[in-house]
Amino acid sequence: EEQLVESGGGLIQPGRSLRLSCTVSGFTFGDYAMHWVRQAPGKGLEWVSGITSDGGIQGYADSVQGRFIISRDNAKNSLFLQMSGLRAEDTALYYCARDVSVRITMIVGWGQGTLVTVSS
Amino acid sequence: DIQMTQSPSSLSASVGDRVIITCQASQDIRKYLNWYQQKPGKAPKLLIYDASNLETGVPSRFTGGGSGTDFTFNITSLQPEDFATYYCQQYHDLPLTFGGGSKVETK
Numbered sequence: 001e002e003q004l005v006e007s008g009g010g011l012i013q014p015g016r017s018l019r020l021s022c023t024v025s026g027f028t029f030g031d032y033a034m035h036w037v038r039q040a041p042g043k044g045l046e047w048v049s050g051i052t053s054d055g056g057i058q059g060y061a062d063s064v065q066g067r068f069i070i071s072r073d074n075a076k077n078s079l080f081l082q083m084s085g086l087r088a089e090d091t092a093l094y095y096c097a098r099d100v101s102v103r104i105t106m107i108v109g110w111g112q113g114t115l116v117t118v119s120s
Numbered sequence: 121d122i123q124m125t126q127s128p129s130s131l132s133a134s135v136g137d138r139v140i141i142t143c144q145a146s147q148d149i150r151k152y153l154n155w156y157q158q159k160p161g162k163a164p165k166l167l168i169y170d171a172s173n174l175e176t177g178v179p180s181r182f183t184g185g186g187s188g189t190d191f192t193f194n195i196t197s198l199q200p201e202d203f204a205t206y207y208c209q210q211y212h213d214l215p216l217t218f219g220g221g222s223k224v225e226t227k
Contacts, residue, residue: 035216045156045164045207047216059214062121095163105211106154108175110163 002026002109004096009114016086020114022079022096027109030054030074033099035107036081038092038116048094049081053102063089086118122146122210126219132227139195141222143186143208151187152212158221159204167206168193198224 008020020036036048049070051058058070069082079096094116098109123146133139143153151171156164166175168184171191181196195202203226208219 044205044221045158045209045218047209047218050214050216059216061215097163100166100169104214104216105152106166106169106209107156107164108166110165112163 002098004098004109004111006094006096006111006114009094009116011117011119012086013120014087014118017082017084018086018116020081020083020094020096020116022111024077024079024096024098027098029072029077031102033102033104034070034072034079035095035097035099035104036070036079037095037097037107037110038090039095039113040089040092043092046092050099050104051079052104057104059104083116086116088118090116091118092116121215122149122213122217124208124210124217124219126206126208126222128222129220130223130225132225133198134227135198135200137198137227139198139202139224141193141206141208143191143193143219145189145191145210145212147212148188149210149212152210153184153186153191154209154211155182155184155193156207156209157202157204158207164207195224 035050067085093113096111097107125144155168158164205223
């Protein structure tokens with residue numbers, strides 16, 4: 001069974017940094033692009049970032065470009081999101097998600113999310 | 121960035137009704153358009169990919185169509201388990217973008 005488990009969320013002050021992690025099992029991690037998608041409380045889905053299966057291409061939403069960095073370690077079946085310069089508007093449930101292909105296209109597998117709250 | 125505009129943002133319907141949701145892209149995205157369903161407290165689920173292809177295991181009452189900038193999502197006969205929020209998403213260009221969502225509520 002495919003599993004994606006996020007960790008690293010929590011309460012953080014504005015301007016600080018936080019690193020999210022996602023550990024997967026049940027599929028060959030290195031065969032798929034991966035994503036971070038977030039959802040602010042009571043709001044819609046927002047794609048945050050994605051990375052191709054080999055890590056060669058990363059994409060970011062405008063709202064996080066220059067502040068967030070996505071990376072992956074295929075040997076450790078792990079995806080990361082380094083978040084810096086956090087703002088109140090980054091408060092959201094952050095989902096780790098798997099693409100259907102090696103490229104950044106569509107999402108077919110989701111974790112349960114980790115909550116990030118940015119507040120003083 | 122490509123903007124995705126969904127309508128309506130919410131609608132009230134009854135079991136057995138036909139539901140239609142539209143999604144408009146700010147530029148031509150060919151058929152690079154997906155539809156997701158999200159129920160409260162749950163992660164989203166892919167229903168339709170490439171505008172009109174049904175994901176494996178998804179009931180055939182869900183259909184999608186369109187190309188270019190205008191897309192539709194249909195539920196031919198609404199079932200109790202279909203009350204949820206639906207999102208479109210384009211992957212023609214990075215960054216990927218979602219529509220604002222369409223919440224289907226019980227009338």
